[in-house]
Structures are given as C-alpha cells and as structure tokens.
Amino acid sequence: MTAPTRRPDDLDLPDLPALTWAPGALRADLAALRAWAEGVANEAVGWYLAEKRYKARWSRRLRALAIILATLGGAVPVVALASRHPEYGNWGYLLLALAAGSVAYDRFFGYSSAWLRYVATATLIQADLTDFRVGWAAEMAAIGDREPTAEEVRALIGRAREFVGRVNEAVRVETDAWRSEFDNRMGELEVGVQGRPTMGGG
Template sequence: MPLGHRIEDLKLPSLAVGTTRPEDRLATVTALFIHTERYTIEAIDWYLTKRRRPAQWSRLLRSIAVSAAVVGGIIPLVHGASPDLIAPDWGFVLLAIGAGCVLFDRVFGHSTSWSRFSRTGIALQHALARAQSEWVSAVVTLDPVQPGKEELRELLAVVERLHSKVHEIMQEETTGWIGYLAEGLEELNSTTVSRSSGSVMPGQTTRDP
C-alpha cells in the first residue's frame, strides 16, 4: 500500500431489525448476530489494513537509522586508515540522521501503531472465532420450529458477549493511541526545549552566572 493512501474510517453499519412476533424471534436474533459478526469482520479488516502504512514507515525509518549508525561508526575508522578519503565529521552527521529517524518514529508512533493495530486485529479475530463457536454450539441444540425463551436468551448472550468484547478491545486500542500521542508530543517538546537551551547563537559566548 502506498504511504499516501488514505483508509476510510470504520463505521457501524445500520441494523434492519425484523418483527417481534414469537415465530420471528429466532430470525431476529440471528439477524442481530449476523450484524454484529459483519461489523467485527469489517473491524478486523480495517485494523489489519491500517497497520500496513505504519509498518512501511517503521521499516523505512529503522533501516535508515541502522544504516546511518553503521556507516557513521565506520567513517572514523576509514579516516584513520586514509585521512584524505573522508572527513571524520561525516560520521557525526550520519549518527545524527540515525538518531533523528529514531526520534521521528517515536514521536509519530509508527512502530507502536504497527504493533497496536496488529495486536487489536488478532484480538478481534479471537473474539469472533469464540463467538462463532458459541453460536454454533447453541444453535445445534435448539428447536428450529419453536425455540424456547431460555434458548433465545442463550443466543442473545452470545451476541452481547461478542459486542462487549469488540467494544472493549477497540476502546483499549483507542485509549492506548491517545496516551501514546500525548507522550509523543511531550517528548518532542522536551527534546526541542533541551536542544534550544543548549544551543549557542553565532557570535555568542557562554559564561558562568
């Protein structure tokens, strides 16, 4: 997926509820399960698709950081063996580029987003698989002609557990994203302030108070 490709937001689909007549209750409960199941599948696809862009950025930034660190560490050795080949200051430049890539990744959370989206998608898959198993186990034991109230309650309980679990997983991911965003902004501000306070303007001299 291209780095600039936009992914549509995840939206809850509309629900068309059937009638409440006793003979249609099983169909209504089934429609509710299918609706919740469909939304869960869409959420899984959304998270697994959403992780691709952070994964691309994470690999790119980490590759640049590692390459810059390795080459930057070799440059002083090359300069020692052949002083006229390259200036040793280029090693510091490459090390600074590598550190900048790591900082960029930490502030914008590409690696963390990649991990968080993958973890959320897998958790949703586990919740869906468990709900589907519970639904099949409940359906095969009920009377298809006229299911009892307890049987219908058991089916509704499966739907409610799936809905609650999906909401819990997605809420946890959203809370983690908000927390990491605040931490990233704080780290960026602290880094900017520390570098600004430690820099000296041309023509200025530092002195003890």
C-alpha cells in the same frame, strides 16, 4: 496538549438491523443479529489490519534507514583514517545523527508502536470472533429445527451483546493507548522545546 479525536469514518461499524422478533421470524432475526455482531468484529479487524500494513511499511523503512545510516556513520571515520583524510571522518557524526533522527521520527509518529498495537488488537478480536461463532453454533445445534423459546432467544441476544461489548472494549483500550502515547510524545516535545537554549543575551 490532548490528542485529537479520530475521524468518525476511521472505523465504520455497521448499524443494528431492524428486528421484529415476530413469531415465525425468530430464526431469521437471530441469523441477522449474528451477522451484525460478526460484521462489527470483521469491520474492526479489517480496519486494524489495513492500518497495520501502513504503519508496518513506514516502521520498516525508518528502521532500515537508521541501520544503514548508523553503519555508514561508523564506517566513515575508519575509511577516512585508512585513506589518510581524517577530516572526512566528521561526516560520520552527521550520519549517526541522521540515524538517531530516523529512530526519533518513528517513535514520535508511533509507526512501530501502532503496528504492534494494531496486530495485538486484531488478533484479540479475531480470537473472540472464533469463540463467539463456536458458542453460537453450539446453542443453535441444541435448538435444532424447532422454533427457539423465549429463553433461548434471550440467551442468544445476550451472547451477541456481550460479544459486541468485548469488541468495543478492545477498540476502546487500543484508542486509549493511542491517546496516552500521543499525549506523552507531545509532552516530551514541549519539554524538549522549552529546554532548548535561546539565542542572544538576557
């Protein structure tokens, strides 16, 4: 089974603005190009950080639940023996099974793994955004107050294109990791279902 595609509105990247590159408008067009490139990065970072909070919340809840259930599962048999009711100790196995189920639920739906991926991707894009801003500022400082030459305009366009390309590549790598993880989880689920013993005679 293959992973479903993400909804197109999951990550809404801004459209490239209309740029004329007319004489006298080069600096304004470059400023608009820079704002667009930064908008692409900021939209991606914002999306990953928002999703990260959702995944982190569920990851912490499930992991905390697993710890509590495992602790109780280990304590119940001891308490049962101490109270001279060893038959109650069997409840400990149920609690341990529920603890394992909480961990399995987290793993199947990928809350913890997605949390880490989203943080890593957002951090990578943010670092690249900082480098882009510094590089752009350096080139604009070299131009100063004069009109940029055609070569300088091409260099800045190339810088913006490469930067947006790196942002898109970071998103693509994360999406591929998500799809691969989803396929692996579904494969494990199918193997587990096929391996379950069937009821009745054959």
